[in-house]
Structure formats: structure tokens, C-alpha cells
Amino acid sequence: MSTESTETVPVLPHWIDGARRESASGRTAPVYNPATGEVQAHVALADEAEVAEAIASARRGFEVWSELSMAKRQTVIFKFRELLVAKKSELAEIITREHGKVLSDAMGEIARGQEVVELATGFPNLIKGGFSESVSTGIDVYTLKQPIGVAGIISPFNFPVMVPMWFFPIAIAAGNAVIVKPSEKDPSASIWLAELWQEAGLPDGVFTVLNGDKLAVDGLLTSPDVDSISFVGSTPIAQYIYETAAKHGKRVQALGGAKNHMLVLPDADLDLVADQAVNAGYGAAGERCMALSVVLAVEPVADELIEKITERIASLRVGNGAGGPAGEPDLGPLITAEHRAKVANYVDIAEADGGTIVVDGRGCRVEGHEDGFFFGPTLIDNLSTDSRAYTEEIFGPVLQVIRIQTFEEGVQLINSGRFGNGTAIFTNDGGAARRFQHEIQVGMIGINVPIPVPVAYHSFGGWKASLFGDAKAYGVQGFEFFTREKAITSRWLDPATHGGINLGFPQND
Numbered sequence: 414m415s416t417e418s419t420e421t422v423p424v425l426p427h428w429i430d431g432a433r434r435e436s437a438s439g440r441t442a443p444v445y446n447p448a449t450g451e452v453q454a455h456v457a458l459a460d461e462a463e464v465a466e467a468i469a470s471a472r473r474g475f476e477v478w479s480e481l482s483m484a485k486r487q488t489v490i491f492k493f494r495e496l497l498v499a500k501k502s503e504l505a506e507i508i509t510r511e512h513g514k515v516l517s518d519a520m521g522e523i524a525r526g527q528e529v530v531e532l533a534t535g536f537p538n539l540i541k542g543g544f545s546e547s548v549s550t551g552i553d554v555y556t557l558k559q560p561i562g563v564a565g566i567i568s569p570f571n572f573p574v575m576v577p578m579w580f581f582p583i584a585i586a587a588g589n590a591v592i593v594k595p596s597e598k599d600p601s602a603s604i605w606l607a608e609l610w611q612e613a614g615l616p617d618g619v620f621t622v623l624n625g626d627k628l629a630v631d632g633l634l635t636s637p638d639v640d641s642i643s644f645v646g647s648t649p650i651a652q653y654i655y656e657t658a659a660k661h662g663k664r665v666q667a668l669g670g671a672k673n674h675m676l677v678l679p680d681a682d683l684d685l686v687a688d689q690a691v692n693a694g695y696g697a698a699g700e701r702c703m704a705l706s707v708v709l710a711v712e713p714v715a716d717e718l719i720e721k722i723t724e725r726i727a728s729l730r731v732g733n734g735a736g737g738p739a740g741e742p743d744l745g746p747l748i749t750a751e752h753r754a755k756v757a758n759y760v761d762i763a764e765a766d767g768g769t770i771v772v773d774g775r776g777c778r779v780e781g782h783e784d785g786f787f788f789g790p791t792l793i794d795n796l797s798t799d800s801r802a803y804t805e806e807i808f809g810p811v812l813q814v815i816r817i818q819t820f821e822e823g824v825q826l827i828n829s830g831r832f833g834n835g836t837a838i839f840t841n842d843g844g845a846a847r848r849f850q851h852e853i854q855v856g857m858i859g860i861n862v863p864i865p866v867p868v869a870y871h872s873f874g875g876w877k878a879s880l881f882g883d884a885k886a887y888g889v890q891g892f893e894f895f896t897r898e899k900a901i902t903s904r905w906l907d908p909a910t911h912g913g914i915n916l917g918f919p920q921n922d
Contacts, residue, residue: 422452422453422454422455423454423455424436424441424454424455424456424457425444425454425455425456425457425600425601425604425624426457426604426624427457427459427463427467427621427622427623427624428603428604428607428608428620428621428622429463429466429467429470429618429621429622429623430470430473430617430618430621431611431616431617431618432617433604434463434466435457436457436458436459436460436463436624437460437462437463438457438458438459438460438463440457440458440460440626441455441456441457441458442455442456442458442597442626443455443456444456444511444597444598444599444600444601445511445598445748445749445786446510446511446513447511447512447513447745447746447747447748447749447785447786448513448732448733448734448735448745448746448779448782448785448786449733449782449784449785450750450782450784450785450786451784453510453511454601456597456600456624457624457625458597458624458625458626458628458629459623459624459625459628459629459632460628461628461632463623463625464623464625464628464629464632464633464636465632465636467592467621467623468563468592468632468633468636468638468639469638470617470618470621471563471590471591471592471618471619471621471638471639472562472563472590472618472638473618474590474616474617474618474619474620474621475560475562475563475588475589475590475618475619477616477618477619478585478588478589478590478615478616478619479559479560479588479589481588481616483536483537486536486585486586486588487534487536487537487586488614489613489614489615490530490533490534490536490582490585490586490613491534492612492613492614493530493582493609493610493613493615494527494530494531494534496609496612496613497523497527497530497609498527500609501520501523501524501527502520503605504519504523504574504602504605504606505519505520505522505523506519506735507601507602507605508522508523508573508574508599508602509734509735509745510601510735511573511598511599511600511601511602512570512571512573512598512599512734512745512748513698513734513745513746513747513748513786514697514698514700514734514745515734515736515741515742515743515744515745516734516735516736516741517741518696518697518734518745519574519734522572522574522575523574523575525575525578525866526574526575526576526577526578526579527578528868528869529578529579529582529583529869529887529891530578530582531869532582532583532869532870532887532888533582533583533585533586534586536583536586536587536892539889539892540558540586540587540892540896541558542555542556542557542558542898543555543556544556548902551904551905551906552902552903552904553902553903553904554900554901554902554903555900555901555903556898556899556900556901557898557899557901558587558892558896558897558898558899559588559896559897559898559899560584560587560588560589560895560896560897561587561589561640561641561664561895561896561897562589562590562638562639562640562641563589563590563591563592563638563639563640563641564580564581564584564589564590564591564592564639564640564641564642564643564895565591565592565594565633565634565639565641565642565643566580566581566584566591566592566593566594566642566643566644567594567630567633567642567643567644567645567646567654568593568594568595568596568603568645569596569645569646570596570598570599570700570748571697571700571701571702571748571808572645572701573595573596573599573600573602573603574602574606576645577593577595577603577606579643579645579873579886579887579891580643580886580887580891581593581620583887583891583892583894583895584641584643584895585615585619585620587892587895587896589640589895590618590619590620590621591619591620591621592621592622592623592633592639593606593607593620593621593622593623594622594623594624594625594629594630594633595622595624597624597625597626598748598749599748600622600624603622604622606620607620607621607622630654631657634654634657634658634661634663635657635661636661637661637662639663640663640664641663641664641665641666641894641895642654642658642663642664642665642666642667643665643666643667643886643894644665644666644667644668645668645702645886646668646669646670647669647670647806648669648670648806648831648832648878648879649669650669651667651668651669651670651880651881652667652669652878652881654667654881655667655881655882659882664882664884664894665881665882666874666880666882666883666884666885666886666894667880667881667882668702668873668874668875668879668880668881668886669832669834669875669878669879669880669881670702670806670832670834670878670879671702671703671704671706671806671832671834671835671875671879672706672707672803672804672805672806672830672831672832672834673703673704673705673706673707673832673834673835673836673837674705674706674707674708674709674823674826674827674830674836674837675689675690675693675705675707675708675709675836675837675838675839675863676709676711676820676823676824676827676836676837676838676839676849677708677709677710677711677714677718677838677839677840678711678820678838678839678840678842678845679711679712679713679714680840680841680842681714681839681840681841682839682841683714683717683718683721684721685839685861686708686718686721686839687718687721687722687724687725688725689705689839689863690705690708690718690722690812690863691722691725691726691729691790691812692863692864693705693837693863693864694706694790694810694811694812695726695729695743695744695790695810695812696744697744697745698744698745698746698747698788698809698810699756699807699808699809699810699811700747700748700808700809701864702834703834703835703857703864703865703866704808704864705812705837705863705864706806706807706811706812706813707803707812707813707814707815708812708813708814708815709815709817709823709826709827710814710815710816710817711817711818711819711820711822711823712816712817712818715794715814715816718814719771719792719794719814722792722812722814723771723772723792726772726790726792729743729744729790730742730743730744731743731744731745731746731777731779731787731788731789731790732744732745732779732782732787733745733746733779733782733785734746744789744790744810746779746782746785746786746787746788747786747787747788747809748786749786750786752786752808752809753786753787753788753809755808755809756788756807756808756809756810756811757775757788759801759802759805759807759809759811760773760774760775760791760793760802760811762800762801762802763793763796763800763802763803763813766796766797766799766800766801766802767795767796767797767800768793768794768795768796768797768800768802768813769793769794769795769796770791770792770793771792771793771794772789772790772791772792773789773791774788774789774790774791774810774811775788775789775791776789777789788809788810789810790810790812791809791810791811791812792812792813792814793811793812793813793814794813794814794816795816796813796815798815798826803815804830804831806832820845820848820849824849824852824853827853827854827855828852828853828854830877831877831878832875832877832878832879833854833855833856833875833876833877833878833879833880834855834856834857834875834876834879834880835855835856835857835858835859835864835865835866835875836853836855836857836858836859836865837858837859837860837861837862837863837864837865838850838858838859838860838861839861840860840861846860846861854876854877855875855876856874856875856876856879856880856885857873857874857875867888869887869888870888870889871888872885872886872887872888872889872890872891873885873886873887873888874886874890
């Protein structure tokens, strides 16, 4: 909770019942501009009464929205999509101002979220039931898919737009109401989206924004009036979310952390590998759950590959994500000073454990933005796989090269890790690629693709400690998660031949 004065900066409110709702809790948290280090706003942190008010509003919104025809719901979603296309540059500026990522990356984030909105516009085909005629004499069976109710969405700081959009377009299309609990670090995008939904004609209460901390999260996890929880964040919190919400009878999809590897075989195009390793390792300053963390280089390619990556790092510019006279940089700052210190500590650990710091980003400073939370691209060689810097998620612009001798050693290293989010192989050998995709124990796999995030009509999610719950995000699994199926067995009898009394178990004779 912030102890700084809130008099000179705005306090960001909630969005409840179709309007901005000023908080009466008296609790706030600072929202920084990561490029300058300045507090640009404070965000309200909900108390118990505000959590209850938000949930009650969402329940009322659900009762209205779920009764509207699919045609009406589809019209609203199409309108939201058109408004988003027209205004997304405005949204990108909000993302960059609060998160720090460069504007082009913010626009890319919106575009990937927009894919799910576009998938949701076709929802009638994805939630229709089935019909089987005459399963027995005069008896038909058919299924209906109905909304589950109020869906809680707990969003991380690194994708304040794309991650909520993995969930809420599908939940809303299926007839549910949603409550988005954004990260306290960059909450403004969610309020902007709420206003856009209102402009599109969404009834009050169907899209709620509840700002807060653990108190708000626990309120969503335990309330009997919240029917599902969708979460993306670190593995310890994902596990807590899953266990707590499941204990309270909710559906849960909780996506956790990652340590994504790229396996490079000796036949790979090393210029392509170097380009893609830099793109995937340092984009968004490494604050991506699908960021590349480790290059497993099958010898004898490591020395040449490190040289090529080092050359490319030398051309990268770190700066204010909003750009300036010199144009847009390649990397913006990290989200907070505390997170920058955490990333630096992992590099310290790698160095203490015998790793060679080939390129060191710890001393990165940006002229004119000396108080910003910048961290330069970092490259580490010769790191032991026993080091915490290898086994734990760093979530910053830190790329490690691990030298191995065989394909099999690479597969064993990947499969022995606790995470199973994303991985990639770079090779020109189709047989090796096919073997890799079969043997690897990871949920999302790239073949010569470094960040294998599926398109919206497939589903996103990892294995092992990267996913808790049974449903992945978006795609067909998303629609299954946000609907409940009813099976109806129907018979319309002729009163003259009703069949009489039979106490035996029904059979198809």
C-alpha cells in the first residue's frame, strides 16, 4: 500500500455498474512510468465492501446479458471489435506509459488480443448443441450449452490487454459477465476497455473492473457468486489460485510460469537462430511468459552462435518505449525498480555460480531517463544447470546459452524441468523436428519458430507447473470452459399408447 501523497496525481477508480467508481477504501498503490521512475497515478485498492459491490453488479449484469439473444450479443461484440480497431493506437499509448514496452510491441499485444475478439464474433457456431433423433422409440436426445455465470479474470502486468482478452471476449460472447482484476502496476488499460464495451452497447455490470491486491483476489476466489477464475502469472500464485478457487467449487484455469528453451541442432541456419534468439529473448525486455530463456546449443555451434548473438545485441537500443527524437528503441524499461533488482540478482547468482557474463545489462543507463527502470540485454555462457539462475524464471532480458553434446541431452534437459510452457527446435532435419515434437513434454512447441503462441482458434497453455486446471486459454477449450452443457432426453407420447407402468431400468429394446 502506498504511503506517498496522492494529492498531485490521480487515483484510478474501479468500473462498477457501467461507471467509474471512486474508492472509499482509503488504500492505494503507486502506478509508475517505468521510463522515468515517476509516480504518475495511484490505483485504488478495493476493500471488502467494494469487492462485494462489484460481484453483485456482475451478477445482475449476467442475469440481463444471458437472456439476450445470440444475435443481439453478436452485434455488441462486432461493435466492440470495430471500436477497438479504430482506437487501438490510443490504447497502445496507455500500455507503454504504464508498462514501459515500446509502442510497436504494445500494438502487437493488442493485435493478438484482437484475434480472440474476432474468434468470439463467430461464437454461435462454437456454443451450439447437438441433436440425436430417435435414440429409442419416440425418444430424442439433444444438448444445450449455457453460460456459467460470473467469470473472474486476474491479469498480470506484462500483458495488460492481451491476457484479459484471452478470456473476456469468449466469456462475454457465451453469455457470462466478467470481473477483471488487473495488475496494480498497469491498471488503466482495463478501465479504457470497460468504456469501449459501454460504447459498444454492453449492458451495465457485464464488464466490471475491480482494482485491488490480495484482498480483492481472495474475494473473487471465495465468493459463491463467482463461478470461474482465469489467471495468468507466476507458478506459486497460479497454484494458490487453483487450490483456493477449486476448494470453493469454481472452475479454474491458472496459467503459471515458464523457462522456455530453444534446442539448436548443428545443421540449423545460425544467422536465423541468432536473429530469432535475440527477438524472442529480449523483446518486451524479456517480460513475457513465452520469452526465450535458454539456448541449448548442440556442439560445435555454441561459440559461433554466441558471437552472432553478441553482434546483434550491440545494435540494440534501450530507451523510453514511447520513443523520442531518435525514434523507437528496441527495448523499454522493466516494470518497477524492485523487478529490475530481482533480475539483476539472478545475474549476480549466475556469475557467482561460475557463469560467464558475455554481455552485461546490469549497468544500463538511458540518457535523460536516469531514474527509469532500465536493464540491458544480457547474455550468459557456461552456466551450470544446477544454478538457480538456470532453474528459475527470471522474467527479464537475460538469455543463457547451455552447451550440450546431443539431441537426446537437450530433450532430457527440457523434460526434466518443472515448467512446460513453450519450447522450440531450430533445425533443417524434418525427422529430428518430428521426433522432438513427439518426445518433448511441453504444451506449446515451435519448429523454427521461437515464440510458439497459438493463433486464437487453437488454445494457449502449457504442461506441468505452467498450467493448473483442465482448460487452456481461448480457442475451443475457452468456449468449453465458459459454458455448461445440459443433456435433454425428450419423448412426446400419444396418450393412447403411453406404455403403462414399468419399474425396470430404462432400456433400448
